[in-house]
Amino acid sequence: MVLKDCGTEKKVKQKKIKQKFSWRLMYKQRYLLFMSVPFIIWLIIFKYIPLWGWTMAFQDVKPATFALPFFERTFVGFENFRKAFTDRIFVQTMINTIGLSILGIALETISAIVFALMLNELRYVKFKKITQTISYLPHFVSWVVIASIAKMVFNDGGMIDTLTGKSLKLMSTNSVLFWVVICIINVWKEVGWDAIVYLSAMAGIDQGLYEAAKVDGANRLQRIWHITLPGIKPTIVVLLIMGVGGALNVGMERQMLLSNAIVQDHAMVLSWFSYLRGIGNNNYGLGTAIGMFQSLVGITLLLIANKIASLLGESRLV
């Protein structure tokens, strides 16, 4: 037994270990089974059963009919999807979701890169550490707290209004301005955290390149432009692919907490819409259809972005 174990252990690092199923092997690995099977059951209950719930998108499911067995519910084909796409607020919701995503990705990516570049250039080690520590702080604060603070800052008669002495109506104008305010709050919360990935990519750049450029007389801005930025390009691409893949997944929590009745039209996003129709209006089938649409489009976008990146000769994610 022991010898055999050592044999398998040596092969561990090799890619493919061919093992045939046998009860002896199962018995030998019984502890591993004990340690993992409960979690596979957990996974099936909490992750795969909801996935099976997608079938509700093709059924008429209301609170009263939810308890019915699967085949006794009424199948309605794509009726739920038709209802979703022709919904009064569907078009505006799509515009909001995509608009918020594009604006958010653009602002977040640019601010995080600029912030990381600045930190990378900062030579005072101690000051750099303090700055970085402070910059992550808002990332760890909940959205409820952020919303509470943001309302104090941006609401009518809030901090900004008081500072400027004007009534800017930053959070009570039903227009694209609300997207901008949300994205700025998001950048404020996440910029330090987002910059970490870029900073670690910058740390991986060959220092010899900088030395060589220095000898050639390149100044700091030129070094940033010609060495640092190309050096972190693969990281940028990977994060952009992920961003595009998640373009429709604008979180409902943030929208719900930061918005108010006045800006509702410009705050509604797909996930919230799904909740509203599914649970708010008690039409489970319709809500599921919206969620399924969001998920499927998300995967498609991810694959497309990934394909484009690989066609352009960039690193791929999947």
Add this chain to the structure above:
Amino acid sequence: MGNVKAAGKIKSSDRYLDYVLVVLFVLIIIVTLYPFLNVLAISLNDPVDTMRNINFVLPRKFTLYNYQYVFRENDLFGAFMISVARTLIGTGAGVICTSMVAYVLSRRDFYFNKLFTMLFIITMYVSGGLIPEYLLLARTMKLTNNFLVYILPGLVWVYNIILVRSYIDGLPDALQEAARIDGANDVYIWGRIIVPLCKPVMATVALFVAVGQWNSFMDTYLYAKKLPTLQYLLYEIMQQATTKIDSHTASQQLTTTTVSPLSVRMAVTIIATLPILIVYPFLQKYFVGGMTIGAVKD
């Protein structure tokens, strides 16, 4: 010599960039910290005085009245206990389970390794979405207003499993091998060898989970309004106050009452943030450690 001089010249012209950077970073620090300090100051300031002008970082008329009021009017202590309970239990269970799964998935000789890994990874890309999840928890499992709804659905995160697994992959095999030759079984190897060695990455995972648990708001909103956490309590206070607080007319009326919604809200905001602010400086290195492990992995 000429070369050295030239190099020195470049440095001195570049030095301006240093000054510019320092100034910019000081501004960034102010923009980051000012709102927090402002909130703290308002929560400690006399509510009537606050209405004069809300921009200040030191209390003008110091009072603990807002906090007293909050504790008197709301079951803040109960909410605090629920928040603490879910954070402690959720984090404890999460860390143990994550390390267990990660260890099994790091064992490439395990017959089901590939299958189980795939089952976990798939869930990172596709999920049933909000409605099926809601129906599962609230209708099928009937977990509404049950404390388990805070623990069970988010027991392990696939991201954390990958994080720990890649850490285990980096450990030398010899230790496990030696233990196995001595006749140790897999549970023993996990508990006595892997877990102690994984302390740094486990600290990172624990902190991620703890922050997630402490900050969580949606699960209370969706499933357990009768088990309000601090975050949810703050949300409720925000909802009550919004109508009054957001207009000038209301703030003028406030001079007649003794308490202002803004001051109350700010006090709760501080209470909901404080635990994080307290542990943050000591633990932030672990967060960043975990983040970079993840980055290298990707």
